[in-house]
Amino acid sequence: MRAGSIAGPAGEAGEPGAIACALEASRSIQLGSPGARGGPHAQTATTTAATRPRSACISDTAAECSSRRAAIERAAAVDASTSVTAGAPRRAERTRGCGLHSSLWQSSIDVNERHRGRARDEPPRRAQFRSAPTRRTRNGEARARSPSAVEPARGLFEHGEGSSEPSDRGCAICRTRRGGARTSPATAGVGSAEPSRRGRDEPRDRGYAICRTRRGRDEPSSRGCALRRTHDRAPRSMHLASWNRPADEREWRMAGALRRFLFERGGLVALVAFAAYVWIAPPHIVDGDNAEMATLGMIGGVAHPTGYPAYLLWLRATSWLPGSTPAHTAAIATAILAAVQLVVLHAACRAWGARPIAASAAVAIYAAGPVVMRYSSEAEVFALNQLVVAAIVYLAAAGGPLRGVWRVAALGLVAGLGIADHVTCVLAAPVGLVGAVRGVREARRGAVAAAAGVAALAAGLAPYAYLLVTPENAISWTPIAGLDGLVGQLHVAANLAGLAATLGRTWWWLPALAGVAMLAVRCVRAGEGEPRIGWQMLALAFVAAGPVLAARFDVVPVGLDGYAVRRFHLMPALLLAVPVAAALDVVVARYEARIRLGPATAIAALGFAAAALVAAPDVLRVRTPAVEHALRGMLRGLPPGAVAIISGDMTFFGTGYLQLAWGERPDATVVVWHLVGDRGYRDRLARRGIAIEKTTEATPSVGIAEHILASGRPLLVDRALGNVLKALPSYPYGTLFRVLPRGQARPSLDEVAAQNRDWFAALDLDYPRPGPDDEYPTAIHDSYAATWRIVADGFATAGRRDDAASAAAVARELAPRP
Template identity: 25%
Template sequence: MMLSRKFSEPRRVTARGFSTISHVIAFGFDRVRNRDAATTRHWSFSLRLSPRVGWTVGCGTVLTLLMLWALPRHVQGGDAGEFSTVLLRGGVPHPSGYPLMRMLGPFARLLEWLGLNSATAAAFPPAAAGVAGWTGLATLLSRWFSGPAGAIAVLLAASSSLAVVHTFDCEVWGPQLLFAAIVLSEATRAPPQALRLGLVFGLATAHHLTAVFFAPLVMAAIWPPRAPRRADGMRLLGVGAGWVVGLMAFVTLAWGSEGAWRWGDLSTARGLLAHVLREDYGVFSLGLHHAQPSPWSLWARVVTSLSGSISAGRITSVVPGLLLIGVCCGLAPRARGVPPRVWWAVMVTFVALTFGFPAMHNVDPRTPFAAWILERFDLLPLFVLTIFTAGTIERLRRSRIHWQAPILGVGSALLLSVQLLRTHGRGAPRHEPGVEAYARDLLRTPDEPFAIVFGTDDHRTFPVLFAQEVLGLGRHVLYVDAQLLAHSWYRARLRRRFPAFPDVPKPLAAIGHLWSGASTRDTPIYLANVFSRPAESQLNRVPEGILWRVVPPHATAAAFGVDAVTRRHVAACARYRTNPAEFAGMRHPQTHPWSGDLWHAYRDGTKVLSDWYQRRGQGDAAKQLSEGDSACVAPPAARPRGTAP
């Protein structure tokens, strides 16, 4: 498509045709309502489709198709399993509670009732909100710059691997982008409506606390450009009042039934406040693990992530990335109709999101797991950076370079094509069935009637939660997150399911109490992963499928000898229906690091047993075990760098 000024002229023939159709429709309304012909003009309307609107509609259509292609068919790692469970079966997710995500639950349940796959039904509403957010930004950019500049900039950013992987899933990022677009729209309105601006800012903050970084933009929009007067004070008061009203969405966390999963004790005002302020993590902490990475490493990761997203992966180094971001911010002209102080506030917001917020992170970005966790927070700065990218495209579009229109058009098409190919090559949520496959197999491993499995990490805990509460699998298994065991509300939840579970905060102490109880001493106990050094050194364990069976102190040699352990291991593996090709992390370790870690659980147990037979001089038995037709002895593959064994 050629980017030329001829597209800015209205299509008069088309508009005249639409106008004629509108008058025919209006005449029909007039006949139905028995009005006289003089009132017909009140029903007539004009459908003059300007090219600017056409670019925005086209952008939204492409993003919708991209969303439908990328939507997951199985539950994903990270927080997606938790959010999917809450949307489909009710409850409250982890701090700060995300009340507006819970409100998407009825839409997800409706889609599931209509026959949509459970994981897809849960992911569709937040992903659609993400499409609406990007399309809303394209609408703003078409008003500020031009339709082509806005559409190209939005498509370039929204089709990046960063945006596709994290927006088109059951996560908070799609609605976050929608609220960001609404805040930008209200803040740049002339004049801004104080109460409405404060309300959407409060709702955005209630949805995700990172929205507080839009505070400079909100204040610049409402701050009087002259000496303050009484009316100006009322506007400031209106913004504050609206913000408080928006924050009242947090109160809804205490409403409703128990649901399938309810993080925290929200029955008291103190518990609700603790949940909102993230006391389980720490207000500025991103997880239960704490590290002190260098700010330079955090900033370098953000810069390379943003520059790679707007350059289709062509620029992924720190210095060139900084130059690219600086050029975009420097060349972009001030948006049409936006006051200078508001435009500078947009710049301040971008700097705060890109360099201020990452400096607070307590996650080391040098491992694939941590990098995946952190890159989700790049979506908001990427969203704001898209404004400056559109401005830069518009400046190039207005340049007097010979043949600039075809050059810019062909260049944009090539860049978008490379971006889409790169995103496809790195994998989308639809390419990752491995996390759910692992959760299903974990619940298939223990024999009935009852077993307890201890494990850690979101890519185990939440997919297992989804498999049990949504898919109805493995109800005979009590899965215990060893880290969450430190919280009294979590222990109370476990005791409601299994009253004999001890009320102690340490996993090894809980295992000891289970062994000492007359009714629980013979309960099979497993580890999904060796989650601590004490667990490594103090618990004897043997492989059983993808789990580790903990050997109790009163175990007999007949029950836990090599032959008995091998029989149980082979029987567990025979119950699996998993193909190693399902684990996208083996092909895309950066995009799907979680399944790369989980896949090795299928081979570790078999390797241990094979080594046992080798040490006993039974090489034939070891070879037979290693070459058997089982999901646990898949062909070897390279372990992704940074993946835990």
């Protein structure tokens, strides 16, 4: 209510007493207004002025003074009817907007009330606001705003009288926020609103507060003229005629939700990354574990310890995806997990205090790392493991999506699923325990929350029951055992250097250094959102999953050993995403007024695409079909009904993939030597006609080989079975050695060379020749060259130099590039 309208009917124009009492009433109402910032004292000031003794009034007559005092009391009563919730100070209606435009808050409310069919004397709902200068944080807790965010800018742009009521958006000069911070005096009138961190349900304004406003989670922002001030739910301003409601409000809301998912929730980066992962997904197997997962995901079975049932169930559930081969289908299913992982990681970065732009940039850099791209686009268990760790970081944050019992139960369920996928997720336990303790403290009954977490953990471990019912096949592993301990000589320095190289290359070095520095800073000095204990536990998880684990590896990370070790660098790289986003958020906060969310997110997606193009050659050089072509050639070159005893997982799982998923050479039997000692595996071989009994001989492999040869089946072995090659006659045949019964003569050198020429002529070598450090393709071509070196040595021993030179030339052509 305006102060100049309270004189009442008893006062007449030109009467000195009326003017004096009107000034007195105006003073009392001003003292009781929210702008006085008097809190509870404002109500006392109004009451005192209304009940002042008659001697204090300077009206001409006692009747006139009483009449004007009654008018003051009526004004105070009207003020009380429009106050905030119980216990809040009374407020007088006041001018909204700035002094230049003089738009009235009450006039806007009156128009809206008439539009809704309400009575004029009904207390307006829009007047109910928070009485205390508070704001909502990401975790839903109320915190006091800083004085700069509450105190009004006095002078020409004075508005709002300093209360916590949001001001009208009708003034293009003020550009105040309808639920956030006022414009600072330094930036008022120049189009840059002071940034303020808002609650989960109050997104920040991105630009001019009138044209580009965000009113709530489910309400798309207005993008029209500054004078229209449209609203998709309930009109708030006088300009109702200029607002055009869409024909289908549901479509409008869906469009707003899609925009938020793409630009504020990391959806655009995740979709671009998913397209890139599918593009580089190999249609062939690339190593032993990849072949095992692709096969078991198609036909079922038990994987090597610890079984990985959660990932196998996912592959089984997505086996309908339209891949060109079983390996390609499993790779696409893994790419889906990787894309979901990026969305969850984006949410985790925001829950730990980063703005959406900073989170998008951090996720884009992480997703384009060569190691990340590799294991996000082939059938491997690490994509699901990364998703589990990202979910733990998200759920455990103070600004996470759940509270109380639900937080504890969700953490328990995710932890159980993570253990059912890959046990290395337990290295993120410090962060998960912080979240569980928070959930127990938030719950009304802590014991119930703890019990719910334990029950959810047990439910998450339920996929292990799949290993008891899945059908057995030729490459199913033996009963599950624990992880083997890491023993032997440790190579601490080499592995720590390898970890640093992986993290630096994944995060392009400078963001990695900034992330480590920010992690150290947040452990000492907390920022907004997550308290110090959360950052300290995140740092502990990073150290445990990174340097501590890397220092325990007993191999030098070079070649195939480097391939095995680098997979375990994925978790520390993911945990580093949160502090990297926090470091980028410092830059975003500094230039927030100049940054638009949509273009910035699009730039992050384009940045991912550019970084992915840079990293793609490093991934594709080890993704050649060399492994699959070599194993297919080995199977096709076997004699009918042959038995091949090998020692490598790659050969065992790769041939199993071709036999079970492709139907290649079902008559041949491939035996992996290090499983022969297991009773269950020997029973499986017995069902296929190979009876192997346990023996106490010093060289059991020789006895088993003679038993197979006595059955009349051809026998081939690889280099690992040296005792067999020493005891029985043999000769090279492709990548294996053909073993002959005792006393049988070997074929001549010319026959051996001819058989190998035929074997290699049938081999598909239509792919780039691998380099010296291309992992399995390099190992495959080394084995090709080794066969022809043996032939060349045989010719040289026999004095046939020309034939030896010819065989040596073939070996050089097949060997990896120098």
